Amino acid sequence: MTITKDKRHFSTLMRDTNRAFLPLEKQAEATLEVGFVLQPHFSLASFTAAVDTLVTANLVCTTPLFRYQSYAIEASPVLSDLGIEIATQGSLNTLIDQPLPDLLIICGGYRCSTQPNTALTRLLKLADKQDRLIGSLWNGAIALAHAGLLDQLNCALHPDNHAYMHEQFPKVNVSKQVSIIEGKRLTSAGPMSAMGMMLTLISQLRGNDVTRAVREIISCDQLSESSDVQINPLEDNPRLPQNLRDIMTLMAANIEEPMSLEELAACAGVSRRQIERLFQSHLETSPGRYYLELRITHARRLLLQSNESITSITLACGFVSTSHFSNCYKDYFGVSPSHAREQAR
Known part of the structure; x- marks a missing residue:
């Protein structure tokens, strides 16, 4: 009789720390396609926080959970709020001519226009018609409101835009929360909440184990009330x-x-x-x-x-x-x- 040795499995606490290095496991879930629409002067910090969360989720899993691409309103590259240009994989016209991603996220910023954009509104209505997930970063929720996609829903956006949203879109419930996922709408107010919103999405789609593993990597220096932030090991x-x-x-x-x-x-x-x-x-x-x-x-x-x-x-x-x-x-x-x-x- 042959005795086979059982493979060891990490306990919960240490499994999160080591998940990215563990052997491949079969995963049946399909990869979620995510499209980021970058408005001129978009918040680079919010965009990278959201993307980093998705990329880290891929790192801690054995098969890609997410694929992402970025799109310009008109032409690439798009100038961010930091004056850094970001090259995109296409424009709104590109999106119209191909199957829409499973999740479409509008990236706003402090200096992004609050005026409606006809092409963007048309794209958002098409995404809604196709029952896609639709989200926003910073004040990207304004674009969703222009398309009528936030009526009677709660939404999060940067505090600087609360008054405008209250005045222009009385049917939208502006929340004091920094991120909200309600139905097929995902909204967040800034860089840290962009990360939090994506972590919540990962939890809903893939479960707490993956979410804990991602958080283990990207949240080691998360801001606290003290300016003297320290990295705390497990034993602390x-x-x-x-x-x-x-x-x-x-x-x-x-x-x-x-x-x-x-x-x-x-x-x-x-x-x-x-x-x-x-x-x-x-x-x-x-x-x-x-x-x-x-x-x-x-x-x-x-x-x-x-x-x-x-x-x-x-x-x-x-x-x-x-x-x-x-x-x-x-x-x-x-x-x-x-x-x-x-x-x-």
């Missing part, structure tokens, strides 16, 4: 009990020479059983499994981001031998350390 999560965070900190500080559970318990002033309960209750894993996944994640970063030898990485991450490290790495990531490095290069 304020929602976790302090004694659990202390143990996680000890583990992170002792990668090269892993501590035993008894040593961790003595340093943290809790019993071994308490540690096991804390990890199971709050992280849904065992302390031993978390510690191993922490070390293998550290090894993955050194392997793909440095030129250190595999032997050196083995020792730096507390593995007893290169064969033990190689087996663990392959169990989790599906390839040997040497093959993973070759793929990265």
Whole structure:
């Protein structure tokens, strides 16, 4: 009888951190086509925040979830609010002559015109007729309002345009929220909310696992009330009990020479059983499994981001031998350390 070894799977917390490097999984979902219409003086920060979120979603999944293209109102390139020109894949005329994308997003900006554009209005009405998702960045919602696509709906847009929207489009419910997805309409007010809107869309389309993995990558320095923003590792999560965070900190500080559970318990002033309960209750894993996944994640970063030898990485991450490290790495990531490095290069 042949005994097959089960492949290891990361626990939830560490799976999000490593998702982009895990083996391919079959995915049945079709790729969502996204078209960004860039108005002259559009907000480059809002546009790139939205695009970056979609691109990152593709990185953490095994097959592309999104494909995107950008379009000019008239001619490419389009001048952004920062004076940087962005080349597009076509114009509104190009869109009219081909199947419309699944999601059409109008990119506005602080100095974008609030006046109706006949070609854009016609395109938006066609997209609505074809039951497409339609969204906006900054004050791009004004274009949707001109096309009559926000009547009786809530919408988000930059505060500077609230008064105009109230005055010109009384049927539109202007919200104080920074982003809203209501039915087939997606609206956001600025760069950070553009990212938030796309994360919400990804969650609705692909689930929380993918969303958490994307957020893990792009939100490490998200703005807080303090100007002294720091990048917080997993063990600094304020929602976790302090004694659990202390143990996680000890583990992170002792990668090269892993501590035993008894040593961790003595340093943290809790019993071994308490540690096991804390990890199971709050992280849904065992302390031993978390510690191993922490070390293998550290090894993955050194392997793909440095030129250190595999032997050196083995020792730096507390593995007893290169064969033990190689087996663990392959169990989790599906390839040997040497093959993973070759793929990265």
